[in-house]
Amino acid sequence: LEKQVSEVQQYYGSSGNVQGNNSKGSSVVKEKGRDKLFAGTKTPLQDASASGTENPAAKRMQELMRQKREGYGFILGITQHKWAWPFLEPVDVKGLGLHDYYEYIDKPMDFSTIKSKMEAKDGTGYKNVREIYADVRLIFKNAMKYNDEKHDVHVMAKTLMEKFEEKWLLMLPKVAEEEKRQTEEESQAQREIHRAQEMTYAKMTTDLSNELNEVEIRLKQLREMAIKNCRKLSAGEKKSLAADIARLSAENLIRALEIVAETNPNFRHTENEVELDFNAQSDYTLWRLKLFVKRALEDEQKNSGGTFGNQNTDEKRNNSRKRRDFCDDSAKNLSKTRKLSTF
Numbered sequence: 001l002e003k004q005v006s007e008v009q010q011y012y013g014s015s016g017n018v019q020g021n022n023s024k025g026s027s028v029v030k031e032k033g034r035d036k037l038f039a040g041t042k043t044p045l046q047d048a049s050a051s052g053t054e055n056p057a058a059k060r061m062q063e064l065m066r067q068k069r070e071g072y073g074f075i076l077g078i079t080q081h082k083w084a085w086p087f088l089e090p091v092d093v094k095g096l097g098l099h100d101y102y103e104y105i106d107k108p109m110d111f112s113t114i115k116s117k118m119e120a121k122d123g124t125g126y127k128n129v130r131e132i133y134a135d136v137r138l139i140f141k142n143a144m145k146y147n148d149e150k151h152d153v154h155v156m157a158k159t160l161m162e163k164f165e166e167k168w169l170l171m172l173p174k175v176a177e178e179e180k181r182q183t184e185e186e187s188q189a190q191r192e193i194h195r196a197q198e199m200t201y202a203k204m205t206t207d208l209s210n211e212l213n214e215v216e217i218r219l220k221q222l223r224e225m226a227i228k229n230c231r232k233l234s235a236g237e238k239k240s241l242a243a244d245i246a247r248l249s250a251e252n253l254i255r256a257l258e259i260v261a262e263t264n265p266n267f268r269h270t271e272n273e274v275e276l277d278f279n280a281q282s283d284y285t286l287w288r289l290k291l292f293v294k295r296a297l298e299d300e301q302k303n304s305g306g307t308f309g310n311q312n313t314d315e316k317r318n319n320s321r322k323r324r325d326f327c328d329d330s331a332k333n334l335s336k337t338r339k340l341s342t343f
Helices: 002-013 056-065 074-079 111-119 129-146 152-229 235-246 250-263 283-302 313-334
Strands: 027-031 041-045 273-276 336-339
Touching: 074 111, 074 129, 074 152, 111 129, 129 152, 235 283, 250 273, 250 283
Parallel strands: none
Antiparallel strands: 027 041, 273 336
16 A cells, blocks of 8 residues: 555655556568568568557658659669669678778768668567668768769769658658658647556545545544553553653653544644643553654653753753653642743
């Protein structure tokens, strides 16, 4: 019960109300090309589906990725070009004797690597079309950076990149539209998750409230049973209790008066002058006082060299006078008349 209460308090006490962290899951996009390199390629795109089903935004993005050369299949169109062959596989640095290649190129890229990332199912694949676009551009940028402007590979890369950029500009509005729709749908999904969480914790709060009420009722019953079973304090025990209360520190003395007030609503313990009749208190209250005073005096004895022992002389004298008056009044007729200034 305590753990559940703590969980509810943590939920309602947090600023984000336990925001969900999984805004993206995974979905699969199938890309079928006409050339051998991209034949049968499958592209995983992460989406908000945790159950394995594809949400509408992911499906629309898949449709966008499935477009053929005559539409928006820009990658397939580029790989089919007659000048695409130098970029289909990784550069054979060793075989071509390009010993300084890695001095110029930090991140090599080629279409077979792109194909592998499109087929990846371990979470390392592309998350969206823009990532594919960036890697295709990187292929041509690397070729243009390493090779001289008059070199055939440089010319081929520049030509293909221009064609690729033209296709991308045609595709970009649709990509932006899909990204906007997907963002809206993910936001809606998060709102629904948040509402579901609120309903869950609201029900939990109601259930906990009912359980706590039942616990309170049970405690009240047990308290009443304990009161009935309490042995009455003898006159000597009451007199001893009054004397012990007079020995309490100011802080513990206030707590002792609060204990009386908890079961005696007519007792005004916050006034400057307090009158406490021991004979008018229930056995339950007297036993609570007895146990509290015993523990308090033991603690004060252990800590006698601490803060209590560091009180200034005037404060010690004042407390001593108050305790002496309290003890003298309490000893008369087993009733206590206490003149106490509010601490």
